Amino acid sequence: MKRLSLDRGAWLAIFVLALVPAAWLLRDALYSALGPNPVEALSHRTGDWTLRFLMLVLAITPMRVLFGWSWPVRYRRMIGLFAFFYATLHFLTWLVIDEGLLWDAIVEDIYKRPFITVGFLAYLLLIPLAATSSRMAMRRLGRRWKTLHRLVYLVAVLGVIHYLWLVKLDVREPLIYAVILLFLLLVRLWYSMKRGR
Amino acid sequence: MNRRRFIAGMTAAGLTGTASAFSFFGLFGDDEPTAVELYPRRPLKASRRAFSVDESPTDEADAIGYTNFYEFGTEKGDAQRYGERFKPEPWRLTIDGECERPGDYTLEDILKPHPLEERIYRLRCVETWSMVIPWVGFPLADLLKRFAPTSRAKYVAFETLYDPEQMPGQRRAVVEWPYREGLRMDEAMHPLTLIAVGMYGETLPVQNGAPLRLVVPWKYGFKSIKSIVRIHFSEKLPVTTWNQLQPDEYGFYANVNPAVDHPRWSQARERPVGGWRRRDTLPFNGYAEEVAHLYHGMDLAKYF
Ligand code: HEM
Numbered sequence: 001m002k003r004l005s006l007d008r009g010a011w012l013a014i015f016v017l018a019l020v021p022a023a024w025l026l027r028d029a030l031y032s033a034l035g036p037n038p039v040e041a042l043s044h045r046t047g048d049w050t051l052r053f054l055m056l057v058l059a060i061t062p063m064r065v066l067f068g069w070s071w072p073v074r075y076r077r078m079i080g081l082f083a084f085f086y087a088t089l090h091f092l093t094w095l096v097i098d099e100g101l102l103w104d105a106i107v108e109d110i111y112k113r114p115f116i117t118v119g120f121l122a123y124l125l126l127i128p129l130a131a132t133s134s135r136m137a138m139r140r141l142g143r144r145w146k147t148l149h150r151l152v153y154l155v156a157v158l159g160v161i162h163y164l165w166l167v168k169l170d171v172r173e174p175l176i177y178a179v180i181l182l183f184l185l186l187v188r189l190w191y192s193m194k195r196g197r
Numbered sequence: 198m199n200r201r202r203f204i205a206g207m208t209a210a211g212l213t214g215t216a217s218a219f220s221f222f223g224l225f226g227d228d229e230p231t232a233v234e235l236y237p238r239r240p241l242k243a244s245r246r247a248f249s250v251d252e253s254p255t256d257e258a259d260a261i262g263y264t265n266f267y268e269f270g271t272e273k274g275d276a277q278r279y280g281e282r283f284k285p286e287p288w289r290l291t292i293d294g295e296c297e298r299p300g301d302y303t304l305e306d307i308l309k310p311h312p313l314e315e316r317i318y319r320l321r322c323v324e325t326w327s328m329v330i331p332w333v334g335f336p337l338a339d340l341l342k343r344f345a346p347t348s349r350a351k352y353v354a355f356e357t358l359y360d361p362e363q364m365p366g367q368r369r370a371v372v373e374w375p376y377r378e379g380l381r382m383d384e385a386m387h388p389l390t391l392i393a394v395g396m397y398g399e400t401l402p403v404q405n406g407a408p409l410r411l412v413v414p415w416k417y418g419f420k421s422i423k424s425i426v427r428i429h430f431s432e433k434l435p436v437t438t439w440n441q442l443q444p445d446e447y448g449f450y451a452n453v454n455p456a457v458d459h460p461r462w463s464q465a466r467e468r469p470v471g472g473w474r475r476r477d478t479l480p481f482n483g484y485a486e487e488v489a490h491l492y493h494g495m496d497l498a499k500y501f
Contacts, residue, residue: 035263109463112458115461166461
Protein backbone atom coordinates (compact mmCIF):
# COMPACT_ATOMS: atom_id res chain seq x y z
CA MET A 1 0.00 0.00 0.00
CA LYS A 2 2.73 2.37 1.05
CA ARG A 3 4.78 1.37 -1.98
CA LEU A 4 1.89 2.20 -4.27
CA SER A 5 1.49 5.72 -2.96
CA LEU A 6 5.20 6.37 -3.43
CA ASP A 7 4.78 5.33 -7.04
CA ARG A 8 1.90 7.69 -7.44
CA GLY A 9 3.91 10.50 -5.94
CA ALA A 10 6.72 9.88 -8.40
CA TRP A 11 4.26 9.59 -11.26
CA LEU A 12 2.69 12.91 -10.32
CA ALA A 13 6.08 14.59 -9.93
CA ILE A 14 7.18 13.46 -13.40
CA PHE A 15 3.85 14.47 -14.85
CA VAL A 16 4.12 17.98 -13.42
CA LEU A 17 7.77 18.30 -14.44
CA ALA A 18 6.89 17.31 -18.00
CA LEU A 19 4.27 20.05 -18.11
CA VAL A 20 6.68 22.76 -16.98
CA PRO A 21 7.94 23.61 -20.51
CA ALA A 22 4.37 23.98 -21.74
CA ALA A 23 3.46 26.15 -18.76
CA TRP A 24 6.53 28.26 -19.44
CA LEU A 25 5.52 28.69 -23.07
CA LEU A 26 2.03 29.68 -22.04
CA ARG A 27 3.39 32.17 -19.56
CA ASP A 28 5.73 33.72 -22.16
CA ALA A 29 2.91 33.87 -24.69
CA LEU A 30 0.58 35.59 -22.22
CA TYR A 31 3.23 38.09 -21.12
CA SER A 32 4.40 38.77 -24.70
CA ALA A 33 7.78 37.40 -23.68
CA LEU A 34 8.36 35.18 -26.70
CA GLY A 35 10.75 37.71 -28.18
CA PRO A 36 10.85 39.59 -31.48
CA ASN A 37 9.67 36.63 -33.58
CA PRO A 38 7.02 34.92 -31.44
CA VAL A 39 5.89 32.41 -34.06
CA GLU A 40 9.43 31.23 -34.63
CA ALA A 41 9.97 31.01 -30.87
CA LEU A 42 6.86 28.87 -30.39
CA SER A 43 7.79 26.68 -33.30
CA HIS A 44 11.36 26.19 -32.12
CA ARG A 45 10.57 25.61 -28.49
CA THR A 46 7.80 23.07 -29.11
CA GLY A 47 9.98 21.33 -31.72
CA ASP A 48 12.89 21.14 -29.29
CA TRP A 49 10.70 19.62 -26.58
CA THR A 50 9.22 17.07 -28.96
CA LEU A 51 12.69 15.88 -29.82
CA ARG A 52 13.83 15.88 -26.19
CA PHE A 53 10.90 13.74 -25.09
CA LEU A 54 11.51 11.35 -27.97
CA MET A 55 15.13 11.00 -26.84
CA LEU A 56 13.98 10.44 -23.28
CA VAL A 57 11.62 7.65 -24.33
CA LEU A 58 14.39 6.01 -26.29
CA ALA A 59 16.77 6.32 -23.33
CA ILE A 60 14.63 4.16 -21.05
CA THR A 61 15.77 0.75 -22.25
CA PRO A 62 19.44 1.83 -22.45
CA MET A 63 19.16 3.02 -18.84
CA ARG A 64 18.15 -0.46 -17.82
CA VAL A 65 20.78 -2.12 -19.96
CA LEU A 66 23.64 0.13 -18.91
CA PHE A 67 22.85 1.01 -15.31
CA GLY A 68 20.36 -1.64 -14.34
CA TRP A 69 17.68 0.98 -13.69
CA SER A 70 14.32 -0.61 -14.25
CA TRP A 71 12.13 2.03 -12.61
CA PRO A 72 11.97 4.42 -15.60
CA VAL A 73 10.09 1.77 -17.58
CA ARG A 74 7.03 2.54 -15.50
CA TYR A 75 6.90 6.05 -16.92
CA ARG A 76 7.60 5.16 -20.52
CA ARG A 77 4.00 5.46 -21.64
CA MET A 78 3.61 8.86 -20.02
CA ILE A 79 6.82 10.21 -21.51
CA GLY A 80 5.84 8.89 -24.91
CA LEU A 81 2.51 10.61 -24.67
CA PHE A 82 4.24 13.85 -23.70
CA ALA A 83 6.35 13.57 -26.84
CA PHE A 84 3.08 13.34 -28.74
CA PHE A 85 1.65 16.25 -26.75
CA TYR A 86 4.56 18.55 -27.65
CA ALA A 87 4.54 17.31 -31.24
CA THR A 88 0.87 18.27 -31.42
CA LEU A 89 1.57 21.76 -30.07
CA HIS A 90 4.41 22.05 -32.58
CA PHE A 91 2.24 20.87 -35.45
CA LEU A 92 -0.64 23.18 -34.48
CA THR A 93 1.74 26.15 -34.20
CA TRP A 94 2.72 25.55 -37.79
CA LEU A 95 -0.76 24.76 -39.08
CA VAL A 96 -2.75 27.46 -37.34
CA ILE A 97 -0.39 30.30 -36.51
CA ASP A 98 2.39 30.01 -39.06
CA GLU A 99 0.39 28.94 -42.10
CA GLY A 100 -2.81 30.53 -40.83
CA LEU A 101 -4.85 27.53 -42.03
CA LEU A 102 -4.25 28.49 -45.65
CA TRP A 103 -4.70 25.04 -47.13
CA ASP A 104 -3.01 25.72 -50.47
CA ALA A 105 0.16 26.87 -48.78
CA ILE A 106 -0.03 23.97 -46.33
CA VAL A 107 -0.33 21.30 -49.00
CA GLU A 108 2.39 22.95 -51.06
CA ASP A 109 4.74 23.09 -48.09
CA ILE A 110 4.19 19.44 -47.27
CA TYR A 111 5.14 18.18 -50.68
CA LYS A 112 7.67 20.84 -51.69
CA ARG A 113 9.74 21.36 -48.54
CA PRO A 114 11.67 18.22 -47.64
CA PHE A 115 12.05 19.31 -44.01
CA ILE A 116 8.29 19.75 -43.67
CA THR A 117 7.60 16.48 -45.50
CA VAL A 118 9.83 14.62 -43.08
CA GLY A 119 8.41 16.35 -39.98
CA PHE A 120 4.89 15.72 -41.16
CA LEU A 121 5.63 12.06 -41.75
CA ALA A 122 7.13 11.80 -38.27
CA TYR A 123 4.01 13.31 -36.78
CA LEU A 124 1.70 11.02 -38.77
CA LEU A 125 3.62 8.02 -37.51
CA LEU A 126 3.27 9.19 -33.93
CA ILE A 127 -0.53 9.22 -34.13
CA PRO A 128 -1.08 5.42 -34.21
CA LEU A 129 1.44 5.05 -31.41
CA ALA A 130 -0.42 7.50 -29.20
CA ALA A 131 -3.73 5.90 -30.14
CA THR A 132 -2.56 2.43 -29.12
CA SER A 133 -0.85 3.42 -25.92
CA SER A 134 -3.54 2.13 -23.58
CA ARG A 135 -3.28 -1.20 -21.76
CA MET A 136 -6.34 -2.36 -23.59
CA ALA A 137 -4.81 -1.70 -27.00
CA MET A 138 -1.68 -3.43 -25.83
CA ARG A 139 -3.64 -6.53 -24.87
CA ARG A 140 -5.66 -6.50 -28.03
CA LEU A 141 -2.70 -6.15 -30.33
CA GLY A 142 -0.59 -8.68 -28.47
CA ARG A 143 2.70 -9.31 -30.28
CA ARG A 144 1.94 -6.81 -33.00
CA TRP A 145 1.91 -4.02 -30.43
CA LYS A 146 5.64 -4.28 -29.97
CA THR A 147 6.31 -4.31 -33.68
CA LEU A 148 4.08 -1.28 -34.15
CA HIS A 149 5.74 0.68 -31.38
CA ARG A 150 9.18 0.11 -32.87
CA LEU A 151 8.11 2.90 -35.21
CA VAL A 152 9.25 5.31 -32.55
CA TYR A 153 12.85 4.74 -33.70
CA LEU A 154 11.88 5.87 -37.16
CA VAL A 155 10.03 8.88 -35.76
CA ALA A 156 13.13 9.99 -33.87
CA VAL A 157 15.36 9.52 -36.90
CA LEU A 158 12.94 11.53 -39.04
CA GLY A 159 12.79 14.19 -36.32
CA VAL A 160 16.56 14.62 -36.39
CA ILE A 161 16.65 14.73 -40.21
CA HIS A 162 13.87 17.34 -40.07
CA TYR A 163 16.02 19.46 -37.76
CA LEU A 164 19.18 19.01 -39.85
CA TRP A 165 17.38 20.07 -43.01
CA LEU A 166 15.81 23.20 -41.61
CA VAL A 167 18.96 24.72 -40.14
CA LYS A 168 20.50 27.45 -42.26
CA LEU A 169 24.18 26.77 -41.65
CA ASP A 170 25.18 25.94 -38.09
CA VAL A 171 24.28 22.26 -37.65
CA ARG A 172 25.91 21.81 -34.25
CA GLU A 173 22.66 21.43 -32.33
CA PRO A 174 20.94 18.92 -34.61
CA LEU A 175 24.22 16.99 -34.73
CA ILE A 176 24.23 16.72 -30.95
CA TYR A 177 20.79 15.09 -31.17
CA ALA A 178 22.01 12.86 -33.98
CA VAL A 179 24.94 11.64 -31.86
CA ILE A 180 22.73 10.98 -28.84
CA LEU A 181 20.23 9.12 -30.99
CA LEU A 182 22.93 7.05 -32.63
CA PHE A 183 24.31 6.12 -29.22
CA LEU A 184 20.87 5.11 -27.91
CA LEU A 185 20.19 2.99 -30.96
CA LEU A 186 23.59 1.32 -30.79
CA VAL A 187 23.03 0.35 -27.16
CA ARG A 188 19.80 -1.33 -28.17
CA LEU A 189 21.35 -3.07 -31.10
CA TRP A 190 24.21 -4.35 -28.99
CA TYR A 191 21.80 -5.55 -26.33
CA SER A 192 19.46 -7.34 -28.69
CA MET A 193 22.38 -9.02 -30.44
CA LYS A 194 23.76 -10.16 -27.12
CA ARG A 195 20.39 -11.51 -26.10
CA GLY A 196 19.84 -13.14 -29.45
CA ARG A 197 22.93 -15.29 -29.11
CA MET B 198 19.30 16.48 11.68
CA ASN B 199 15.98 14.77 11.58
CA ARG B 200 14.81 12.84 8.62
CA ARG B 201 12.01 15.16 7.63
CA ARG B 202 14.32 18.13 7.47
CA PHE B 203 16.84 16.10 5.50
CA ILE B 204 14.25 15.08 2.92
CA ALA B 205 12.94 18.62 2.64
CA GLY B 206 16.47 19.90 2.20
CA MET B 207 17.29 17.35 -0.47
CA THR B 208 14.09 18.10 -2.30
CA ALA B 209 14.80 21.83 -2.29
CA ALA B 210 18.36 21.25 -3.48
CA GLY B 211 17.08 18.91 -6.17
CA LEU B 212 14.54 21.41 -7.45
CA THR B 213 17.01 24.30 -7.44
CA GLY B 214 19.55 22.14 -9.22
CA THR B 215 17.05 21.05 -11.83
CA ALA B 216 15.88 24.62 -12.40
CA SER B 217 19.41 25.95 -12.83
CA ALA B 218 20.38 23.05 -15.06
CA PHE B 219 17.32 23.76 -17.17
CA SER B 220 18.13 27.42 -17.52
CA PHE B 221 21.82 26.67 -18.10
CA PHE B 222 20.97 24.55 -21.11
CA GLY B 223 18.51 27.16 -22.33
CA LEU B 224 15.69 24.66 -21.99
CA PHE B 225 13.09 27.32 -21.43
CA GLY B 226 13.93 29.00 -24.66
CA ASP B 227 16.59 31.57 -25.18
CA ASP B 228 16.24 34.53 -22.93
CA GLU B 229 15.09 36.69 -25.75
CA PRO B 230 17.16 39.81 -25.72
CA THR B 231 15.93 43.29 -25.17
CA ALA B 232 18.39 45.76 -26.60
CA VAL B 233 21.70 46.09 -24.77
CA GLU B 234 23.85 49.18 -25.33
CA LEU B 235 27.34 47.80 -25.90
CA TYR B 236 28.89 51.04 -27.02
CA PRO B 237 27.49 54.52 -26.39
CA ARG B 238 25.33 55.80 -29.25
CA ARG B 239 25.20 59.46 -30.24
CA PRO B 240 22.21 61.30 -31.67
CA LEU B 241 22.53 62.15 -35.37
CA LYS B 242 21.04 65.02 -37.33
CA ALA B 243 19.50 64.02 -40.63
CA SER B 244 18.96 66.88 -43.08
CA ARG B 245 16.03 65.36 -44.91
CA ARG B 246 13.98 62.29 -45.41
CA ALA B 247 13.93 60.52 -48.78
CA PHE B 248 12.55 57.31 -50.30
CA SER B 249 10.71 56.40 -47.13
CA VAL B 250 7.98 53.79 -46.97
CA ASP B 251 4.78 54.67 -45.21
CA GLU B 252 4.93 51.93 -42.59
CA SER B 253 5.56 52.10 -38.90
CA PRO B 254 9.08 51.07 -37.95
CA THR B 255 9.84 47.85 -36.12
CA ASP B 256 10.24 48.22 -32.37
CA GLU B 257 13.80 49.52 -31.90
CA ALA B 258 14.72 46.95 -29.23
CA ASP B 259 13.66 44.13 -31.56
CA ALA B 260 15.66 45.59 -34.44
CA ILE B 261 18.74 45.73 -32.22
CA GLY B 262 18.30 42.46 -30.32
CA TYR B 263 17.27 40.22 -33.22
CA THR B 264 20.13 40.24 -35.71
CA ASN B 265 22.13 37.78 -37.72
CA PHE B 266 25.75 38.71 -37.18
CA TYR B 267 27.86 35.56 -37.46
CA GLU B 268 31.01 37.47 -36.48
CA PHE B 269 29.64 37.21 -32.94
CA GLY B 270 27.87 33.84 -33.21
CA THR B 271 25.23 32.09 -35.25
CA GLU B 272 22.28 32.75 -32.92
CA LYS B 273 20.20 35.88 -32.96
CA GLY B 274 21.21 37.80 -29.88
CA ASP B 275 24.82 36.58 -30.02
CA ALA B 276 25.92 40.04 -31.15
CA GLN B 277 24.79 41.54 -27.90
CA ARG B 278 25.82 38.55 -25.85
CA TYR B 279 29.37 38.58 -27.16
CA GLY B 280 29.82 42.07 -28.57
CA GLU B 281 31.09 43.95 -25.55
CA ARG B 282 34.70 44.05 -26.78
CA PHE B 283 33.84 45.54 -30.13
CA LYS B 284 35.15 49.09 -30.65
CA PRO B 285 33.59 51.04 -33.53
CA GLU B 286 36.14 53.83 -33.10
CA PRO B 287 38.77 54.58 -34.14
CA TRP B 288 37.91 53.01 -37.50
CA ARG B 289 39.70 52.89 -40.83
CA LEU B 290 38.63 51.96 -44.33
CA THR B 291 40.72 50.79 -47.24
CA ILE B 292 39.57 51.76 -50.70
CA ASP B 293 41.38 49.97 -53.52
CA GLY B 294 41.13 48.25 -56.88
CA GLU B 295 40.00 49.88 -60.11
CA CYS B 296 39.87 53.52 -59.04
CA GLU B 297 42.00 56.64 -59.31
CA ARG B 298 42.12 57.55 -55.64
CA PRO B 299 42.73 54.39 -53.63
CA GLY B 300 43.92 54.77 -50.08
CA ASP B 301 43.57 54.20 -46.41
CA TYR B 302 41.04 56.56 -44.85
CA THR B 303 39.85 57.36 -41.36
CA LEU B 304 36.14 57.14 -40.71
CA GLU B 305 36.06 60.93 -40.33
CA ASP B 306 37.61 61.38 -43.80
CA ILE B 307 34.99 59.07 -45.24
CA LEU B 308 31.98 60.70 -43.58
CA LYS B 309 32.86 64.40 -43.59
CA PRO B 310 31.51 65.54 -46.98
CA HIS B 311 28.18 63.73 -46.74
CA PRO B 312 24.99 65.26 -45.37
CA LEU B 313 22.93 62.62 -43.57
CA GLU B 314 19.43 61.59 -44.60
CA GLU B 315 16.84 59.50 -42.84
CA ARG B 316 15.30 56.72 -44.91
CA ILE B 317 12.65 54.33 -43.69
CA TYR B 318 13.28 51.12 -45.59
CA ARG B 319 11.82 47.68 -45.56
CA LEU B 320 14.29 44.91 -44.71
CA ARG B 321 13.61 41.33 -45.77
CA CYS B 322 15.79 38.52 -44.44
CA VAL B 323 16.30 35.40 -46.53
CA GLU B 324 15.06 33.47 -43.47
CA THR B 325 11.61 35.03 -44.11
CA TRP B 326 11.39 37.57 -41.28
CA SER B 327 11.13 41.26 -42.10
CA MET B 328 11.48 44.66 -40.48
CA VAL B 329 10.95 48.34 -41.23
CA ILE B 330 13.97 50.40 -40.19
CA PRO B 331 14.62 54.15 -40.14
CA TRP B 332 18.24 54.29 -41.30
CA VAL B 333 20.44 57.36 -41.17
CA GLY B 334 23.05 57.57 -43.89
CA PHE B 335 23.88 58.76 -47.40
CA PRO B 336 23.88 57.29 -50.91
CA LEU B 337 26.73 54.89 -51.59
CA ALA B 338 27.05 56.46 -55.04
CA ASP B 339 28.14 59.79 -53.49
CA LEU B 340 30.90 58.00 -51.62
CA LEU B 341 32.10 55.87 -54.52
CA LYS B 342 32.34 58.82 -56.92
CA ARG B 343 34.93 60.45 -54.69
CA PHE B 344 37.43 57.69 -55.48
CA ALA B 345 36.90 58.01 -59.24
CA PRO B 346 36.30 54.39 -60.28
CA THR B 347 37.85 53.61 -63.66
CA SER B 348 36.01 52.20 -66.67
CA ARG B 349 37.23 48.75 -65.68
CA ALA B 350 35.31 48.89 -62.38
CA LYS B 351 32.35 46.59 -63.07
CA TYR B 352 31.70 45.52 -59.50
CA VAL B 353 32.18 46.81 -55.96
CA ALA B 354 33.23 44.38 -53.25
CA PHE B 355 32.97 44.95 -49.49
CA GLU B 356 34.59 43.32 -46.49
CA THR B 357 33.72 43.25 -42.81
CA LEU B 358 36.36 43.65 -40.12
CA TYR B 359 38.24 40.48 -39.26
CA ASP B 360 39.37 40.57 -35.64
CA PRO B 361 38.52 37.56 -33.45
CA GLU B 362 39.53 39.57 -30.37
CA GLN B 363 36.68 41.96 -30.99
CA MET B 364 34.41 39.53 -32.80
CA PRO B 365 34.65 36.18 -31.00
CA GLY B 366 32.36 34.37 -33.44
CA GLN B 367 35.25 34.54 -35.90
CA ARG B 368 37.19 32.01 -33.83
CA ARG B 369 35.03 29.36 -35.47
CA ALA B 370 35.33 28.88 -39.19
CA VAL B 371 31.58 28.77 -39.85
CA VAL B 372 32.27 30.98 -42.84
CA GLU B 373 35.54 31.86 -44.53
CA TRP B 374 36.37 35.15 -42.87
CA PRO B 375 36.23 38.00 -43.55
CA TYR B 376 32.58 38.24 -44.53
CA ARG B 377 32.36 39.49 -48.10
CA GLU B 378 29.65 41.02 -50.20
CA GLY B 379 29.43 42.73 -53.54
CA LEU B 380 27.26 44.64 -55.97
CA ARG B 381 27.25 45.25 -59.66
CA MET B 382 28.35 48.84 -60.38
CA ASP B 383 24.88 49.99 -61.45
CA GLU B 384 23.36 48.50 -58.28
CA ALA B 385 25.98 50.24 -56.17
CA MET B 386 25.31 53.55 -57.91
CA HIS B 387 21.54 53.29 -57.56
CA PRO B 388 20.11 56.13 -55.44
CA LEU B 389 18.37 53.64 -53.09
CA THR B 390 21.66 52.02 -52.11
CA LEU B 391 22.73 53.48 -48.83
CA ILE B 392 25.72 53.65 -46.53
CA ALA B 393 24.14 53.74 -43.09
CA VAL B 394 25.89 55.17 -40.05
CA GLY B 395 22.84 55.25 -37.83
CA MET B 396 19.31 54.10 -37.17
CA TYR B 397 16.40 55.40 -35.13
CA GLY B 398 18.08 58.82 -35.00
CA GLU B 399 21.33 57.64 -33.40
CA THR B 400 24.63 56.09 -34.44
CA LEU B 401 24.49 52.38 -35.29
CA PRO B 402 24.54 49.92 -32.41
CA VAL B 403 27.30 47.30 -32.48
CA GLN B 404 24.60 44.68 -33.14
CA ASN B 405 23.59 46.33 -36.41
CA GLY B 406 27.01 46.91 -37.94
CA ALA B 407 28.63 49.96 -36.33
CA PRO B 408 30.20 52.19 -37.37
CA LEU B 409 29.08 51.88 -40.98
CA ARG B 410 27.28 49.37 -43.13
CA LEU B 411 25.62 48.87 -46.45
CA VAL B 412 21.83 48.90 -46.90
CA VAL B 413 20.35 47.54 -50.13
CA PRO B 414 16.62 47.43 -49.46
CA TRP B 415 15.55 45.35 -52.47
CA LYS B 416 17.92 42.48 -51.68
CA TYR B 417 17.89 39.89 -48.92
CA GLY B 418 19.44 41.16 -45.72
CA PHE B 419 22.70 39.24 -46.02
CA LYS B 420 23.74 41.53 -48.90
CA SER B 421 23.68 44.52 -46.55
CA ILE B 422 27.14 43.90 -45.11
CA LYS B 423 28.01 45.28 -41.67
CA SER B 424 31.05 46.97 -40.09
CA ILE B 425 32.83 47.57 -43.40
CA VAL B 426 36.63 47.97 -43.50
CA ARG B 427 37.31 47.57 -47.20
CA ILE B 428 35.73 48.67 -50.46
CA HIS B 429 37.29 47.23 -53.57
CA PHE B 430 36.48 48.09 -57.20
CA SER B 431 36.89 45.11 -59.45
CA GLU B 432 36.49 44.03 -63.02
CA LYS B 433 35.46 40.49 -62.10
CA LEU B 434 32.46 39.20 -60.20
CA PRO B 435 33.57 39.25 -56.57
CA VAL B 436 33.37 36.26 -54.23
CA THR B 437 30.51 36.74 -51.77
CA THR B 438 30.18 34.83 -48.53
CA TRP B 439 26.78 33.11 -48.70
CA ASN B 440 27.12 32.37 -52.38
CA GLN B 441 30.49 30.76 -51.68
CA LEU B 442 29.02 28.67 -48.84
CA GLN B 443 25.90 27.37 -50.56
CA PRO B 444 25.80 28.43 -54.22
CA ASP B 445 22.56 26.58 -54.94
CA GLU B 446 20.79 28.38 -52.10
CA TYR B 447 22.19 31.92 -52.24
CA GLY B 448 22.94 33.71 -55.47
CA PHE B 449 25.12 36.75 -56.10
CA TYR B 450 22.09 38.94 -56.82
CA ALA B 451 19.83 37.81 -53.95
CA ASN B 452 17.03 40.12 -55.02
CA VAL B 453 13.92 39.67 -52.90
CA ASN B 454 11.62 37.59 -55.05
CA PRO B 455 8.44 35.88 -53.84
CA ALA B 456 8.34 33.82 -57.04
CA VAL B 457 11.74 32.19 -56.56
CA ASP B 458 11.83 29.97 -53.50
CA HIS B 459 14.82 29.15 -51.41
CA PRO B 460 15.42 25.45 -52.16
CA ARG B 461 14.34 24.57 -48.62
CA TRP B 462 11.58 27.06 -47.91
CA SER B 463 9.10 29.34 -49.62
CA GLN B 464 9.85 33.02 -50.08
CA ALA B 465 6.25 33.91 -50.97
CA ARG B 466 5.41 35.29 -47.56
CA GLU B 467 7.19 36.88 -44.63
CA ARG B 468 6.83 37.30 -40.87
CA PRO B 469 7.10 40.93 -39.80
CA VAL B 470 9.16 40.96 -36.61
CA GLY B 471 7.13 41.79 -33.51
CA GLY B 472 3.95 40.34 -35.02
CA TRP B 473 2.11 37.06 -35.25
CA ARG B 474 0.85 37.22 -38.81
CA ARG B 475 2.49 36.62 -42.11
CA ARG B 476 2.06 38.84 -45.10
CA ASP B 477 2.88 38.58 -48.79
CA THR B 478 6.42 39.36 -49.85
CA LEU B 479 6.68 41.87 -52.70
CA PRO B 480 8.91 41.58 -55.79
CA PHE B 481 12.16 43.46 -55.08
CA ASN B 482 10.79 43.92 -51.58
CA GLY B 483 8.39 46.59 -52.81
CA TYR B 484 11.05 48.55 -54.73
CA ALA B 485 10.28 47.11 -58.18
CA GLU B 486 9.37 50.48 -59.63
CA GLU B 487 12.79 51.86 -58.74
CA VAL B 488 15.03 48.88 -59.51
CA ALA B 489 13.34 46.33 -61.81
CA HIS B 490 14.91 47.98 -64.87
CA LEU B 491 18.38 47.04 -63.62
CA TYR B 492 17.55 43.42 -64.35
CA HIS B 493 15.70 43.89 -67.60
CA GLY B 494 15.98 40.80 -69.78
CA MET B 495 17.63 38.71 -67.07
CA ASP B 496 16.13 35.37 -66.06
CA LEU B 497 15.57 36.00 -62.37
CA ALA B 498 15.10 32.31 -61.61
CA LYS B 499 18.59 31.68 -62.97
CA TYR B 500 20.25 34.80 -61.55
CA PHE B 501 18.62 34.50 -58.13
C1 HEM C 1 7.99 14.19 -34.39
C2 HEM C 1 7.88 15.22 -35.14
C3 HEM C 1 8.72 16.48 -35.09
C4 HEM C 1 9.87 16.78 -34.40
C5 HEM C 1 10.68 15.90 -33.46
C6 HEM C 1 10.22 18.15 -34.73
C7 HEM C 1 11.31 18.82 -34.22
C8 HEM C 1 11.67 20.10 -34.57
C9 HEM C 1 12.83 20.79 -34.09
C10 HEM C 1 13.84 20.21 -33.12
C11 HEM C 1 12.86 22.03 -34.65
C12 HEM C 1 13.93 23.09 -34.52
C13 HEM C 1 13.86 23.81 -33.25
C14 HEM C 1 15.00 24.81 -33.10
O1 HEM C 1 15.54 25.27 -34.11
O2 HEM C 1 15.33 25.11 -31.95
C15 HEM C 1 11.69 22.13 -35.48
C16 HEM C 1 11.36 23.24 -36.21
C17 HEM C 1 10.27 23.31 -37.06
N1 HEM C 1 9.38 22.29 -37.34
FE1 HEM C 1 9.32 20.46 -36.48
N2 HEM C 1 9.29 18.63 -35.61
C18 HEM C 1 8.37 17.65 -35.85
C19 HEM C 1 7.26 17.72 -36.66
C20 HEM C 1 6.93 18.83 -37.41
C21 HEM C 1 5.75 18.94 -38.23
C22 HEM C 1 4.67 17.89 -38.36
C23 HEM C 1 5.79 20.17 -38.81
C24 HEM C 1 4.83 20.79 -39.77
C25 HEM C 1 4.17 20.11 -40.64
C26 HEM C 1 6.99 20.84 -38.36
C27 HEM C 1 7.38 22.09 -38.74
C28 HEM C 1 8.45 22.79 -38.23
C29 HEM C 1 8.76 24.16 -38.55
C30 HEM C 1 7.98 25.05 -39.50
C31 HEM C 1 9.90 24.49 -37.81
C32 HEM C 1 10.58 25.84 -37.72
C33 HEM C 1 11.32 26.28 -38.91
C34 HEM C 1 11.84 27.68 -38.69
O3 HEM C 1 11.08 28.63 -38.84
O4 HEM C 1 13.02 27.83 -38.33
N3 HEM C 1 7.67 19.99 -37.50
N4 HEM C 1 10.99 20.94 -35.43
